[in-house]
Amino acid sequence: MPADTMETSSGPAALAGVPDTVGVAKPDPIVVADKVVRRFGGVTAVNVDHVEFQRGTITALIGPNGAGKTTFFNLLTCFDQPQEGTWTFNGTPLNGVAPHKVAKMGMVRTFQLTKVLTKLTVIENMRLGATGQKGESFLGSLLKQVWSDQERSITERADELLARFKMDHMREQYAGQLSGGQRKLLEMARALMTEPELIMLDEPMAGVNPALKQSLLEHVKSLRDEGRSVIFVEHDMDMVFDISDWVVVMAEGRLIAEGTPDQVGSNPAVIDAYLGSHHDRDLNPDVGGGPEGGAS
Amino acid sequence: MNWSNLFVLTVSAAIGPEAVRYILGAQGLNIHYGYTGLFNFGQAGFMAVGAYGVAIVSASEQAGGLGYSVWLGVLAGLVAAVLLALLMGVPTLRLRGDYLAIVTIAASEIIRLVIRSERFDWLTGGNSGINGFANSFFDANPFDNSHRYEFGPFEYLGKDLWVMLIGWLVIAFFGLLTFLLMRSPWGRVLRSIRENEDAVRSLGKNVQAYKMQALVLGGVMGAVGGAIYALYQNLALPDDFVTRTTFIAYAALILGGAARVGGPIIGGVIWYGIFAFMTNLVTEVSGTYWFKSASWLPSIVKDNAGQFPFVFLGVALMLLVVFRPQGIFGDRREVELDAR
Ligand SMILES: Nc1ncnc2c1ncn2[C@@H]1O[C@H](COP(=O)(O)OP(=O)(O)O)[C@@H](O)[C@H]1O
Numbered sequence: 001m002p003a004d005t006m007e008t009s010s011g012p013a014a015l016a017g018v019p020d021t022v023g024v025a026k027p028d029p030i031v032v033a034d035k036v037v038r039r040f041g042g043v044t045a046v047n048v049d050h051v052e053f054q055r056g057t058i059t060a061l062i063g064p065n066g067a068g069k070t071t072f073f074n075l076l077t078c079f080d081q082p083q084e085g086t087w088t089f090n091g092t093p094l095n096g097v098a099p100h101k102v103a104k105m106g107m108v109r110t111f112q113l114t115k116v117l118t119k120l121t122v123i124e125n126m127r128l129g130a131t132g133q134k135g136e137s138f139l140g141s142l143l144k145q146v147w148s149d150q151e152r153s154i155t156e157r158a159d160e161l162l163a164r165f166k167m168d169h170m171r172e173q174y175a176g177q178l179s180g181g182q183r184k185l186l187e188m189a190r191a192l193m194t195e196p197e198l199i200m201l202d203e204p205m206a207g208v209n210p211a212l213k214q215s216l217l218e219h220v221k222s223l224r225d226e227g228r229s230v231i232f233v234e235h236d237m238d239m240v241f242d243i244s245d246w247v248v249v250m251a252e253g254r255l256i257a258e259g260t261p262d263q264v265g266s267n268p269a270v271i272d273a274y275l276g277s278h279h280d281r282d283l284n285p286d287v288g289g290g291p292e293g294g295a296s
Numbered sequence: 297m298n299w300s301n302l303f304v305l306t307v308s309a310a311i312g313p314e315a316v317r318y319i320l321g322a323q324g325l326n327i328h329y330g331y332t333g334l335f336n337f338g339q340a341g342f343m344a345v346g347a348y349g350v351a352i353v354s355a356s357e358q359a360g361g362l363g364y365s366v367w368l369g370v371l372a373g374l375v376a377a378v379l380l381a382l383l384m385g386v387p388t389l390r391l392r393g394d395y396l397a398i399v400t401i402a403a404s405e406i407i408r409l410v411i412r413s414e415r416f417d418w419l420t421g422g423n424s425g426i427n428g429f430a431n432s433f434f435d436a437n438p439f440d441n442s443h444r445y446e447f448g449p450f451e452y453l454g455k456d457l458w459v460m461l462i463g464w465l466v467i468a469f470f471g472l473l474t475f476l477l478m479r480s481p482w483g484r485v486l487r488s489i490r491e492n493e494d495a496v497r498s499l500g501k502n503v504q505a506y507k508m509q510a511l512v513l514g515g516v517m518g519a520v521g522g523a524i525y526a527l528y529q530n531l532a533l534p535d536d537f538v539t540r541t542t543f544i545a546y547a548a549l550i551l552g553g554a555a556r557v558g559g560p561i562i563g564g565v566i567w568y569g570i571f572a573f574m575t576n577l578v579t580e581v582s583g584t585y586w587f588k589s590a591s592w593l594p595s596i597v598k599d600n601a602g603q604f605p606f607v608f609l610g611v612a613l614m615l616l617v618v619f620r621p622q623g624i625f626g627d628r629r630e631v632e633l634d635a636r
């Protein structure tokens with residue numbers, strides 16, 4: 001599990017000396033995608049030739065609206081199938097694998113349009129995230145003795161996470177009563193209940209209260225320090241520059257640049273892509289905007 | 297008009313064998329629709345499979361059956377229900393919800409039409425069904441089958457008491473089972489699937505497998521309902537399993553409150569109580585001289601008085617769904633938080 005992968009240097013150090021060319025090989029990739037193409041009718045939403053994501057780092061995936069970031073997430077996590085291409089997680093090919101199996105392998109994602117379970121309380125949402133629950137099998141569920149101890153330790157872990165996300169006071173509320181930003185937080189916290197090796201966050205900051213953003217950033221960094229890998233889609237450039245070790249830029253389905261935040265920030269192709277569609281570098285998060293590909 | 301008689305008839309019907317059948321069907325639908333969000337519109341098919349399972353297996357060989365005991369017959373009905381659930385679930389549960397609805401309603405009608413067709417007369421008795429297979433069931437009756445037992449104003453034949461005893465024990469058992477399952481993490485997964493399958497998938501749970509378990513469990517409950525009703529009548533009849541049977545079970549569930557253990561039970565009792573009350577009331581009223589000679593009543597009302605209970609219950613159900621969508625027992629918050 002994540003802790004074992006600590007022997008390689010994590011964070012920026014792991015990527016020192018890696019050139020900023022598109023599709024460049026990484027020293028220890030956790031996800032590798034090759035010639036992945038997804039078309040919707042006439043629209044080619046994703047056309048990624050080759051990309052590698054380094055283990056134990058925080059990678060930002062950025063690009064203008066409609067660049068194909070969400071679709072690419074859907075493809076990598078098997079919530080959607082590409083017309084062409086192969087991709088691997090920890091060297092395991094994922095073509096045709098069921099999405100829940102991908103999550104079980106340790107690659108867990110959140111959704112741009114949140115999918116919190118509105119009719120469950122916050123704490124129940126959290127408990128659902130825990131894996132390997134004895135009480136989730138038909139027979140095991142019948143006897144409370146079988147699962148009550150585990151349920152207690154799951155609840156403890158859930159409460160710790162809720163406290164870290166400053167959501168502990170909402171524990172007993174139905175998730176349907178939360179604001180959009182709170183739902184984002186809950187979904188991220190719930191994904192962490194699975195103890196993922198790689199967590200993929202689709203616009204985690206959209207709609208989140210600015211006062212909370214800083215602590216959330218710290219939290220994402222601490223995930224890396226625990227040895228986990230993070231890939232996130234974000235429009236908030238401050239966040240991208242603040243926490244990411246590596247940035248991958250998409251536009252119109254293709255990768256147009258990658259590198260450290262500084263390298264990417266001064267890349268003319270990137271500025272072009274953004275100016276071409278936005279005329280503004282600090283992009284507005286498109287909360288609830290853009291379609292969600294096959295996962296809606 | 298004899299009100300006390302009307303009261304006795306109403307209460308007897310509300311807890312009688314007919315109500316038992318719908319309650320069991322509704323308990324199954326509560327697992328499917330109430331907790332998991334599966335649209336099974338073919339509960340009548342599961343009930344038919346339960347009824348014909350016991351009928352075919354335990355009818356004597358002269359009557360075209362296999363001549364085994366009724367208990368083995370009930371077991372056969374349950375196995376058949378499991379197979380039916382697998383047959384319908386494997387191709388449809390991976391698709392969006394409406395496919396299951398289409399397949400289940402079609403399958404239940406196919407089952408009914410097949411068992412009532414002449415071609416299968418040798419096996420299912422065609423449209424006159426199979427009868428006379430339940431003798432060993434009534435032989436096991438601790439009450440005297442033909443004796444009338446009195447409880448205050450209520451009177452029951454020993455044979456009906458036996459069916460009601462078994463029926464209510466089974467209802468209690470399924471109620472307890474539902475309670476145990478739904479308070480557990482297993483139930484939490486089901487309720488989550490009802491709301492958002494992809495969220496559950498993203499957390500590494502095998503949604504298809506859970507939906508299949510729910511479909512099988514609820515189908516088996518329906519099959520038990522069908523089997524008990526067939527035993528009660530000592531007759532399995534294809535047209536007891538028309539789609540209306542499914543919808544009455546749904547109505548009972550919605551009336552009582554979906555996703556509540558007591559919902560289908562209370563809902564079934566009230567539904568059948570009201571139905572019996574209305575039917576008896578209409579029979580009494582339409583038999584009076586006053587009704588027959590009331591020239592101001594349009595003939596469509598006079599000629600169709602017997603349909604009135606259905607009209608009444610239909611309107612009542614509509615009002616319920618509009619003004620109290622969570623049913624009698626449901627949690628309003630669960631319904632209202634639906635979307636934002
Ligand atoms: N399910 C879908 N059906 C049709 N077109 C889609 C679907 N999902 C995404 N697209 C299209 O694919 C492109 C990329 O969308 P998306 O991946 O949501 O972009 P991003 O997340 O980068 O904003 C857009 O042009 C969008 O309209």
Ligand SMILES: [Mg+2]
Pocket residue numbers: 069070071112290
């Ligand atoms: Mg997107």
